[in-house]
Amino acid sequence: MANQLIEGAPKQVLLLAPDLLGESLSLQLGSDDLNLKFCLKKEDLNKHPSLIIWSIENVQNANTTILELKRLRKRWNQAPILLLLPTKLTIRSSQILNFECDGILQDPDIELVKETISTLLGGGRVIRLNESIDGSQIKKAPVFDLRKKLLINSLENTNMELSKLDLLEHSSHKNFLLLLAIRARRREVKSARSLLLWFWSPINSSLTINNSHKYNIKKSYSTSITIPEKNTKAIWNEIHQHIKESIEHKITNKSKNIFAIQGLRQEKQVLLFSTLLQQLDYLLIKLQDVSTKEQAYIDSWFSLEPELRKQSLRDFTGNYSRLFLNGESVSISEELLKIIDLNEVDEELPFPSLMLDSLILNKPLLLEGNLLPPDDPRALIKLEMLIMNWLIRTAEIISSELISACSEWPELREYLLKPSLISTRELEKLRNQLNYQRRWQYLIDHPIQLYESKRQLFKFNEGNIESVLINEPRDNDLRRLGWWQKQVTLLIETRDALAPQLQSLLKYIGDLMVVLLTNVLGRAIGLVGRGIAQGMGRTISR
Template identity: 25%
Template sequence: MSNSLTHILLIDDDPIFRLGLRTALAEFPNLQVVAEADTGVTALDILRRRQNQNAVDLVILELSLAELSLSQQLKTDYPNLPILLLTAQSDPTQLAVAQEAGVDGYCSKGSPVDTIVGAIGQLTSGESFWEAFPAFSQSIPRSVPSPRWHNQLRSQGLQQIEAALVLVKQQLQSPNLTNLDRLFWNGRRRELLAARWLVNQLLPAQVIVVERGEERKERQGGQGGQGGQGRDSRLAISRQQGILVPSTASSSELTQVLESSQTFDATLAKLQSGLTNLTGEILEIDILQTDKKRELLGIILQKVEAILAELRFSQITMEQLAEKRSLILQDLWQVSVMDFFGRYYTLPWGNRELAVVDILLRDAAAVQGDILDRIPFVVELFAHQLFETPLIIDNVSYPAQTPEALTRSGILLQNLIIQLANGVISPLLNNFADTEAIKQNFYNQQLISSRDIARFRNNLSWRYRKLQLLDEPEAIFESRHHLLVLTDTGIKRTAIYAPRTQELEQLQGLSFVVSIAYELRDAISPRLRGTVAWVGRGVVYFLTQVIGRGIGLIVRGVIQGVGSAWQDTRLGK
């Protein structure tokens, strides 16, 4: 390592870690941390200010999607500036993407200080340094299945959790349960659901990592040209996330998958929170038990993720994506119906069995027109996930792989799965609303009487009439969309801006009259309010300045007269 002083820029959002690393490096006289930053914007500003004096010789940063885009920006603006990744992350795919993005070296945060100093020395001398990681510096590891004990542990744990959930459900269905006992068993159920989610996250059934093209070619060559293994041989599958990635994927494609995975993971986490409807308007899924509601939304989330993987594999274009929007949503709805109810689920009806799914799928056209076609930003969401196109929300463009884009794509994804869930339950309410088997297996205990169900359906029908005749024309005229989003407390409604001029021009009939009424109100209301305010000020002036003063003078005269009479009476005495 050279004896010259190495100026280091430290980028990490953990101030305690920055302090510790700075203190550790201070023991080495040829190393100096000249600046620290907790965000990429701050780091770029520091580098610009230090170009002429005490220029930075090396950057140390933590790994995240934001920092991947930062490393690309750094390599574009400062191609000769070495970047050392010092992170707690050990995911081979993420590290591979970082390497492709321009990172020159990697050390884990648990590495000894001497190892980090050695890595700094190699990077400043023009070499690279990747801490011992199985075959990582040369290529991304091949697919490695989880060990057998790993799968057994996961399977046994899930079986125990499911058995406990069945017992808890039986307790909650007891009619003699006190409020205190019900509170206890509800808490127990939430704990078990959280434990099940953690097991699925921490103990995936199989972990398979994408391999690079060079390694794949070498392995195929060593196998003597064993081809024709079909589509699965060209894919790497993550069972935990349900993601299919072409094995020849580039770093940008891998980054797309990671970003998509983050969006879906965040949405899945929100499904574990409350799913109470807080919008003030009735939704089809309100009739479901909470567990069934969560199960349905989870199934749809998996199907959306799977269809994105299919689209990514088929290499669909932007033009084809827009053309196939209705078909994609129709496929999502159909597979969600079949998975939620069961492809061969039947109900006894007289002397025969009714195939529930076949009957529900007959309402495809009605669901498409009433629900699926009204879902906004479907093409934009899929294009953002597949092609990294900027996401334009509220007339602001959010580039891919930024935290803001992740948040907003999550909002669009949540609205999509909630609306699809409404579409799954809608034909059930139209065909089997008052069927006892359906009520016992799916409905909320507060909505099982025939009167409650009839009231629920009537309110739902009125909501759609109101939406079609009043709410939708108003939203079109105001250039906004209403979205359903998941929060920690439940499902809420939010509005975002979107140009809807074409829809406004196509309004006809009563919807057109409603938009004209809103326009007339906007035109007349300010003038009318101004006129009323002017008349009101005149009335107030007349009452206070004219009548009020007159009454005041009269009262004053009366008081003076009474005073004079009282004084005369006193003097007369």
Template identity: 25%
Template structure:
């Protein structure tokens, strides 16, 4: 790699990843990230503005943004500008399409920084770099033309889908889009993504021939032996023919995608209805305007869908999913905070500007402990979406695609996004509760006075104390979880059964005392009620049968005496 400074344009819709990569590349004095973009339109605008001064030497982009239209347009407008694909996806058909569209190199997002820097060096030197997968590191594949009509059909179909996706993305970025229109375009986007997946799976991709070691050495010549065109482990090796061909796609993958889409579509539809809090308990999102509440829940729903896709492509295992539960939730919370408030949103504070998101992210540990760690069934929901694992409902196992499993997964998803939304607003109430700019832009008009906000925060604080000291021990003792769900009329609370014996054994302090009090009440109450009932019946018998009859006889004697005296007086007259 030369000592000259390489100017890099980074295109990725994940702000956390962009920040991490920018920080990592800052350690190398000959590399400089001069601009960042989260959309293709922004990237093209940056390139046009930098044509004359500080021109970009290399583009790094994610596959979700490096669609055929963007890659082809970059190569058309800037044919000498190298493009490095840095993505978590490893689908060979996707990578082959990207290569045909003009991408010069590929690295996975899990690659070491030194590997990425080496790829940048090779691309800026006019070479290509395709990171090899471990299973095929001993041989480098090269493309062999497959039947022309197959290629043309596949290429034309993908180009039409990519063009339609670009139009849909432009529509979704419109600030004047109504809720109904947004629902329509989001559904259209999911249809196009499913169609693209089907085309990549069903239509034949390029056939790839594995070269022998001698042929590879002759072809590489003076090039460094590090680069190579890699393909993922889903390629099946045909040793008799010496070729690599895509293995037959599993039908379960399509089923997972369709079921996930159905669950998310149903949740998105419920977001368009009422979002009034009908639980009887205060929630953090109650302070938001209805439109802001709907926007926040929609953002979180999109982030959950995106992280499921990323986990699916990274081929995470069940064990890793359980281990990374807290990290996944924290990532979801962070990207939701940045997307909802805006990464660079600032507030005037005296003579300086406060970076709102940076301040909110400082409360990550508190939000993790108070809200995120308390969300139940996160691993079960993700495992069901990723691996089609059955869901246990009232001690009965329901396989994926059954109506019961679909309904339960929808409930778990709705509770997840509502609790994440509460976690997004919680640090806002702790840091900027009574700030006028925040009240004007986000708060419900009925909760904008200082007194109303103070009352709201106090009620919220008391709810968490009651939850920790009374409600949660009771729920643990009764083996149930309280979940927040979306209905046609608003947000309601529902209870579902789940064994919580381990949590019950770990209760300490006042929570343990509360559980003992409930147990004593359950043990004493029936006997006490029986005793009181028996004593009550005895008292009633004594009052009615003994005292009542005695009083009746006395009254009867008095009446008879009065009657006799009256009769004697009458006869005497």
């Protein structure tokens, strides 16, 4: 019976918030069937809290907030922390992710807070940042300072009354009738406090949880992460879901590069990305189930990646789709696999262990000099970018081969390409542009990026393909460059070496020109002008 009581006892949650917001939150959250007890002060706790909720009205300095969070973690070890932030912040989202909290919500509604609490108590992680909601359509009630003061005074009186009743209950625990009266009085005071909060709040938008869902406005966040469990499968499921949502609709190229995939029909672009993502999902699940050693799964990846591309092509074209080739009906997928090469290696693709170690072996990810666990939001965003980059570059390899096949197989153009590329002239123009871009990147851009220790990654952002340059040591790649590429890096090094001397020489020449113009030429012009003036004066006097 004792064990049943312990198991059924409500979990305690320490709620750190301003008085009014704390009272309102505890009332709204406590009314739900969460089996939780919310404590507004640490003195109210009788055991270690299962969760800490900290609501901040304004974040002026990120470092100060990080120090406060470290103190909370040190004081309440093992307890997850949920941070509630206001709508407007003076710091960037990247700084907020450095808080290293299990949960961070910016201007949430009460339902999101409840869902987050359940996820955090289950060992997960939830991040919601940068809400894009149009607040101009929401009318806010005017704020009356008198009403606010009256509510604060009333709450203080009810809290004082509850404290007195607690003392009376402890001192009169032997008198059964008196205990009944005290408990009845406590229920009355709590009901009165609930009525006050229900009637008077919300007082101010800064003191309440967002209730914009009542206006049928869909809330969207630029950073939205939900991991029910901190393991590799849950992390991959979250990344997979994010990428899947990014490629469901129209895909637009917002980078400066020309992509072969732009030549495909819009629905074919989405289908190619979807099939690649699905095959990658199958492969990662397989590697997660069987791999125990790093080298074993790396070898498996290199051996299975070409087959992944082939299977993606089959799913993309359809196993039973057929077209005419030279007057004969042939299977599209089987004929394409005969005439195209899917074993091309993209030298700008990072080594697979960089993105797969964390997803398969649950290894920490090195980011900005820090080793971060895979479930950390910063690590998860980096992993998602690496997966997107692999997806886009692999789709580009397949698309380039498809466009080359279309030049030899006219019937295939109407099936795969945009209407404008059915013309042989337009198709060859696109192929020439892609070939020129590939040569320029290989001979010029690639060695420059290696010398500058940069790597170009592609990612999806709300259906747009964008380019990102990240810093990364690439000395080993630099040593493997060919002769021409090394001459390009030598030119860059020579320019860097001569630039300071040239700047000094130009500065010296500039100073010399200033001296010549002011002291020599200026004086000469002044003497000439003076002589002209004197000559004009004599003429007038005559």
